[in-house]
Amino acid sequence: MNRVIKIVLLDILKNKIVVSYALVLALLSWGSFMLEDNTAKGLLTILNVILFTVPLVSVLFSTIYIYNSSEFIELLLSQPIKRKKIWISLFAGLSIAMFLAFFLGAGIPLLINAPDMAGLMMLLSGSLISIVFVSLAFLSCILTRDKAKGIGLAILFWMYFAILFDALVLFLLFQFAEYPIEEAMVAITASSPIDLARIQILLHLDQSAMMGYTGAIFKDFFGTAIGLLISFLLLILWIAVPFVISIRKFERKDL
Numbered sequence: 001m002n003r004v005i006k007i008v009l010l011d012i013l014k015n016k017i018v019v020s021y022a023l024v025l026a027l028l029s030w031g032s033f034m035l036e037d038n039t040a041k042g043l044l045t046i047l048n049v050i051l052f053t054v055p056l057v058s059v060l061f062s063t064i065y066i067y068n069s070s071e072f073i074e075l076l077l078s079q080p081i082k083r084k085k086i087w088i089s090l091f092a093g094l095s096i097a098m099f100l101a102f103f104l105g106a107g108i109p110l111l112i113n114a115p116d117m118a119g120l121m122m123l124l125s126g127s128l129i130s131i132v133f134v135s136l137a138f139l140s141c142i143l144t145r146d147k148a149k150g151i152g153l154a155i156l157f158w159m160y161f162a163i164l165f166d167a168l169v170l171f172l173l174f175q176f177a178e179y180p181i182e183e184a185m186v187a188i189t190a191s192s193p194i195d196l197a198r199i200q201i202l203l204h205l206d207q208s209a210m211m212g213y214t215g216a217i218f219k220d221f222f223g224t225a226i227g228l229l230i231s232f233l234l235l236i237l238w239i240a241v242p243f244v245i246s247i248r249k250f251e252r253k254d255l
Helices: 002-013 016-035 039-068 070-077 083-113 117-143 147-175 182-189 193-205 212-222 225-252
Strands: none
Touching (some): 002 083, 016 039, 016 083, 039 070, 039 083, 039 117, 039 147, 039 193, 070 083, 083 117, 117 147, 117 225, 147 182, 182 193, 193 225
16 A cells, blocks of 8 residues: 555656646745735735635646546556555545645745744645545546546536635525524535635634635634634545545446
C-alpha cells in the first residue's frame, strides 16, 4: 500500500500542472501581501483564491488524473492487492500532492506574513478544502465510466458549492424572512464545505460584514471554540462521506 502511494505521489509531483498550480498560488500569495498596505487585505485576497481556485483545481486535476490512470488501476487490480487498499492509496497520493502544492504555494507565504491565528486558520481551511474536493473527484469518477461525464459532474460539484449555494441560501432567506429560520440556516450552512471554510477564516479576520447571511448566523450560534471544532468536524465529514461511498462502489464495480 505504501509503495502504491509513493508511486502515485511521485508521479503527480512531477506533473507540470501541479508544479504550475503551486507556482501560481505562490505568485498570487506573495503578490497579495506585497501589493496591499496591511496583512488583513492580503489575507482577504488570498481567501478568494482559496474559496474558488483551490477547489476547482483540486477537483478537476484529481478527476482527470483518475481517468488517465485507468490502465494503471487495472494493472494493480491484477495483483494480489485488495481493491480497498488500491483506492485508498490513490486517494492518499492525490491528497498529499494537492496539500503539498497548496502548502508550498500559499502556506509558506501565509506562515511568513501572517504568523497568527488568522493565517493558521486559512492554511488549515485551504488544506481541508483541497482534500474535500479530491474526495468529491473520486466520487465523480466512480459514478460514471465516461470521462466527459465525470469531468462535467466534477465541475458541477464545484459550481454548486462555489457559486450556486449562496444564491440558494439567499433565496430561502428572502422567501422565509418572516419566519424564525436561523437554526435551519445553520444546518443548511453545514451542507457546503466552502461556506464552512469561509466562516472559519472570517471569524478570525473580524470581517463580519463580509461574511454574508450564512456566516453572520453561524457566528451568532457558533462563534466559540466549540463552534469552530464543529465546523472542522463537518469538513472532515465532507472528506470522509464521499470517499467512503466511492470505496463501496469501487469494490463492487465491474471494471
